[in-house]
Amino acid sequence: MNPRADTLTTAPGGRHALRMERRIGHPPERVWAALTRPELLKHWFPSEAGGREPTDVEAPRLYACTWGDDQLRWEVAPDPETGGSLLTLVHTFDDRFGAPSFGAGWHLCVSALGELLDGVAEPARPRDTGELHEAYLEQFDLGGGEITADGTVRFERQLVRPADAVWAAFTEGDEVLKGSEAPEGLVADGVLAGVVTEVRVPELVAYEVAGGGEVRIRLAPGTGYGARLLLTHRGSGDPTAARAAWHARVERLAGRLLEFSRAGWPPGPPC
Incomplete structure (x- = not known):
């Protein structure tokens, strides 16, 4: 799906929420595995912040967790148009001006998740994301x-x-x-x-x-x-x-x- 549809909104407590939805060409059970199994996570999930602590888990539909001081909420639903899955992420955080970095990073990470499920042994990671970051900055009017x-x-x-x-x-x-x-x-x-x-x-x-x-x-x-x-x-x-x-x-x-x-x-x- 088009990153231009990603949104940045105000969340409770003065926090901020980045929402993105992507189509993944694999059934929910496989997407769920990529979200939760350590041997798959290491190929696409960023590791800069603190560890994840689950807060709400309903396999294979919902996985919510802390990520350092932030909150991540992943929802997986069947995609009737493609027979694959609709993956929705809501990332809640304090740093509004960090949203372009988060948007660019998650866009690339979720793309890597899809490549992993497609069978790519080592999903490609772009050498530079500056233009994607600046596109998100403009999109979020920051x-x-x-x-x-x-x-x-x-x-x-x-x-x-x-x-x-x-x-x-x-x-x-x-x-x-x-x-x-x-x-x-x-x-x-x-x-x-x-x-x-x-x-x-x-x-x-x-x-x-x-x-x-x-x-x-x-x-x-x-x-x-x-x-x-x-x-x-x-x-x-x-x-x-x-x-x-x-x-x-x-x-x-x-x-x-x-x-x-x-x-x-x-x-x-x-x-």
Whole structure:
């Protein structure tokens, strides 16, 4: 089924739920085995998070479990159109901005599950998933940033490359020095940047802006294989204009990071 039909919704307790449904060309009993038998799980199920603890099991229809701090709910139903199965996953988690990584990872993992049942000895795992990640980010509308109650422009975005690669792309190779003017690459169009007030390569840079404001750009640990961008711009005269300018700058950064993947930058697998 088309990943464009996958959804991200709000779950109870302020959590978030990713839902996807896929057709698997095998009967429910075989899909159930792939979901529950360790010797099959190891070929397709991701292992980065904590172990699974079952919370609701109704063979061969339902398998729900914890996964670290998250919840997974797998449902298997006969598919009358194909004679195979309809596999539905609901993944409930706290990290809304990690949803594109989860979506891309699960899409590939479930594809690997299908290949396993098709008889592929070692299901293929794509070398890079950056474009799939960015497609999910756009689909879930997570790239536009926000204006907080005090007028601060804020962006949080999961990126597809580690912090050192992001820093190189963002700064465009320029050195960032405390007390010097902020490099052009770190400044959105129309922002009147001043001097750098704080820098920790490749994690943090802060600089003054006209009118007594400040821009802070932090690269924190993220989900899977990339850094998490946390950007704030406070003190701008027109937050709406600043938000639009930073949106354009962050999109250019994301596009540059995808170019890294096409050039062979080594990513970490999401699944």
